[in-house]
Amino acid sequence: MASISRDEQNKTTCPIVETIKIIGTEARLLVLRYLFDGPKGFNQLLRETGLSSKTLSSTLKFMEEAGIVERRIVGTRPFKVEYALTSKGKELESIFKLMGQWGEKWVLNKN
Known part of the structure; x- marks a missing residue:
């Protein structure tokens, strides 16, 4: 297997890095965690x-x-807005479960 120079590595897009750019803030991780349970309204989230209202809104x-959350209007009067994961967002759940298992084993248990 040919080695790749550091310059070539920097020019190559890494799918893991690109994924972290989308989900890798504490606010985004929290929102995903709660939306895995199902759609939620803004105030419930x-x-x-x-999170602060401003942080949640921008998140x-x-x-x-990014296409991982969709905003839906439910009802007619008064209007209610809820947020739900798209199919793209739902696919992240298995990754989160693995991260949780790793965290329990290596971070919380200090093994």
Whole structure:
């Protein structure tokens, strides 16, 4: 197997790095964690995540643009908005479960 120079590595897009760019903030991880349980309203996410309104709003907007969260209007009057994972977002759940298992084994148990 031919070796790749450091310059060539830097020019190559790494799928793991690109994924981390999308999901890799604490706010995004929290939102994903709670949306794995099903659709939620803004205020419910606000309470569950403990994020500020501004942070949650910008996080949800970013995640919508990335195609992992969708915003739905439910009902007619009063309008209610809920957020749900897209199929693209739902595929992240198995990764989160593995990360959780790793964290329990190596971080929480200090093995």
